[in-house]
Structure formats: C-alpha cells, structure tokens
Amino acid sequence: MNGETESGKPTGLRAFLASPWKVAAVLLGIFLLVQGYLVWQDRGVTAALDGHEPFATPAFPLQFSRKMAYDPLSFLGRGRQAGLWNWTPDGLVLTEEGKKFFEQSGEQFLSRAPAGRRRVTRLRDIGEGDGRREVFFFYQWTEVAPSAAALLYPAPQAGQEYLGRAILEQADGAWRVTSFQTLDLDEPLARLQDIAAGVRR
Numbered sequence: 001m002n003g004e005t006e007s008g009k010p011t012g013l014r015a016f017l018a019s020p021w022k023v024a025a026v027l028l029g030i031f032l033l034v035q036g037y038l039v040w041q042d043r044g045v046t047a048a049l050d051g052h053e054p055f056a057t058p059a060f061p062l063q064f065s066r067k068m069a070y071d072p073l074s075f076l077g078r079g080r081q082a083g084l085w086n087w088t089p090d091g092l093v094l095t096e097e098g099k100k101f102f103e104q105s106g107e108q109f110l111s112r113a114p115a116g117r118r119r120v121t122r123l124r125d126i127g128e129g130d131g132r133r134e135v136f137f138f139y140q141w142t143e144v145a146p147s148a149a150a151l152l153y154p155a156p157q158a159g160q161e162y163l164g165r166a167i168l169e170q171a172d173g174a175w176r177v178t179s180f181q182t183l184d185l186d187e188p189l190a191r192l193q194d195i196a197a198g199v200r201r
Helices: 012-017 020-050 075-081 146-151 183-196
Strands: 063-065 085-088 091-094 102-105 108-111 116-129 132-144 161-171 174-181
Touching: 020 116, 020 132, 020 161, 020 174, 075 085, 075 146, 075 183, 132 146, 161 183
Parallel strands: none
Antiparallel strands: 063 108, 085 091, 102 108, 116 132, 132 161, 161 174
C-alpha cells in the first residue's frame, strides 16, 4: 500500500518517487532496452545491405573506344597517369596494370573489375510499414579500385563516410534490398559513362 508510515516517511510508490536515483535508474534501464531493441532490429537491415552485392562490391560498368581522341585532361589522361594504358598514334594500349581492370574486345576497352568495396556504418530511419522499410544509411569505402580512383571525378575516398538511401522489403523473416542510391558513385559514374560514349555534359 502506498502512503506514509507512522513516522511520516513515505512508503511504496511515494518512497520510490522520492528517490531521484531510483527514478533515474529505471529511466536509464528503459532507454537501454529501447536502444538494444533498435540495434537488434537494425542488424537485419545492415546485414541485408552489406550482403547485397551491388552495394557491397559495386560494378564499374565502363566501355569506350581505344581510338577516342586523346585528351590529357580527360579520363583518358588520368588513366594514363595511373598507369592503366599508354597512348600511341594508333590508339590506347593497355598496360599490365590496366589488364587487371580492363579487357580489350576489338577496338573497345571494357571494365571487368568492381569499383571497390563498401560497408554500412550506421542507419537513419525514414519510415516503415507493410513489410517495407525506407532508410538513410551512412557507409564507408573500405577499398577503392585503382581504376575507379583514377577515372571517376570526384573519386570516392576510402574511410570517408557517405550518405545513401535504400528501400528494403521483408520476406521470410529477413530484409531484402529492392533499391538503393549512393550518389557519391552514381553521379560521377553516369558523367564518366556519358563522356566515354561521346556525350558531353
């Protein structure tokens, strides 16, 4: 029973509420439980993103003619400076280093290596409902391939944190990535592809 003893000291709930340390301990316990639940819930989303190959090891789809007009200030010049190819009057020639990242098909150079590796560092929710979840997430490049580092402008930097956005759906108790955006790669890659195809932006 809540009330006071004959000596006037509060008992029960009143005694509990009269102790700020006890109230603080309960509030801290509730906070830690909520945070623990959110971390547990977010683990599935993080694992889904980190296990999604197009995010974790993004492709570097690039194709261009080895006979393109050589411009030392373009991606062709940056690739030469990085040791990926050499320029000759007959066109570009892949170096041994370049052959690790490109293959030649006729007069075309085709990228055959991913842009690098990435991992999620933290999540920020947007919303959830009907088995669907939309999130902002932060991620880092753990590795940037030499081809991507040389040819993209600006190129992603290993260890730096970037912002992405993803939509996931729940299936069989697990999250599955249905779409995502990572503008630090998407935008410079689109510009590079346009230039490589002869479309100037």
